[in-house]
Amino acid sequence: QETGETIKLAANVFLxxxxxxxxxxxxxxxxxxEADRAYLLKVAPISIKKQAMxxxxxxxxxxxxxxxxxxxxxxxxxxxxxINMFFMFMLFLIVNVGHILWxxxxxxxxxQFKVHESNEDSKENKNIAKSVGIGIVIALLTxxxxxxxxxxxxxxxxxxxxxxxxxxxxxxxxxxMNKLQVYxxxxxx
Numbered sequence: 001q002e003t004g005e006t007i008k009l010a011a012n013v014f015l016x017x018x019x020x021x022x023x024x025x026x027x028x029x030x031x032x033x034e035a036d037r038a039y040l041l042k043v044a045p046i047s048i049k050k051q052a053m054x055x056x057x058x059x060x061x062x063x064x065x066x067x068x069x070x071x072x073x074x075x076x077x078x079x080x081x082x083i084n085m086f087f088m089f090m091l092f093l094i095v096n097v098g099h100i101l102w103x104x105x106x107x108x109x110x111x112q113f114k115v116h117e118s119n120e121d122s123k124e125n126k127n128i129a130k131s132v133g134i135g136i137v138i139a140l141l142t143x144x145x146x147x148x149x150x151x152x153x154x155x156x157x158x159x160x161x162x163x164x165x166x167x168x169x170x171x172x173x174x175x176x177m178n179k180l181q182v183y184x185x186x187x188x189x
Contacts, residue, residue, distance in 0.1 A: 006150045012078060013088065014143035016070050020096055021135030023066040027103035028131035030055040052104065052180055059100050067092055087158035091142070094165040098172040099138060103131040105176050
C-alpha cells in the first residue's frame with residue numbers, strides 16, 4: 001500500500017507540474033511582446049531590475065491562481081491527505097517560481113521582437129516551445145525524485161524535495177539576476 005501511495009503522489013506531482021508549468025508559457029514572451037516598443041526598456045527611467053520584477057510579479061499572480069486551481073482539482077479528485085497536499089502546494093510554488101524565472105530568462109536572452117512586430121501568431125515564438133519543453137523535463141525529474149524520496153517517511157521525503165526545489169529556485173534567481181545585468185546592454189532592438 002505504501003508503494004501505491006508513493007506512485008499516486010509522484011503521478012500527481014507530475015500531472016500538477018505539467019499543468020502549472022505549461023501555464024508559464026506567457027513568461028517566455030514577456031519581453032518579446034514589447035516588440036516595436038522594446039527600445040523603451042532601455043530609455044525608461046526605471047531600472048531593468050524593476051521592469052523585470054514587474055513582469056515576474058504579474059506572471060506570478062497569474063500562476064498562483066493556476067496553482068490554487070491545480071491543487072484544488074488534485075485535492076477533490078484524489079484522497080491525498082491534507083499534509084501531503086500542503087507539501088505538494090509548497091513544492092509546486094517553489095518549482096513554479098523557478099520556472100517563471102527560467103522562462104523570462106529564455107525570452108530575455110533571445111527576444112523574438114520580429115515575431116510580435118509583424119503581428120504574427122505568438123505560437124510561432126520559439127521561446128514558448130523552449131519554456132514548455134523545460135517545464136516537461138522539470139515535471140518529469142521532480143516526479144522521479146518524488147518517487148524515490150517519498151518511499152520512506154513521507155515527511156522527510158517532502159522536506160528533501162522542498163530543499164531540492166529551493167536549491168533550484170536559488171540557482172534560477174542567481175542566473176536570472178546576473179544575466180539580466182550583463183546582457184541587457186547587449187540587446188539590439
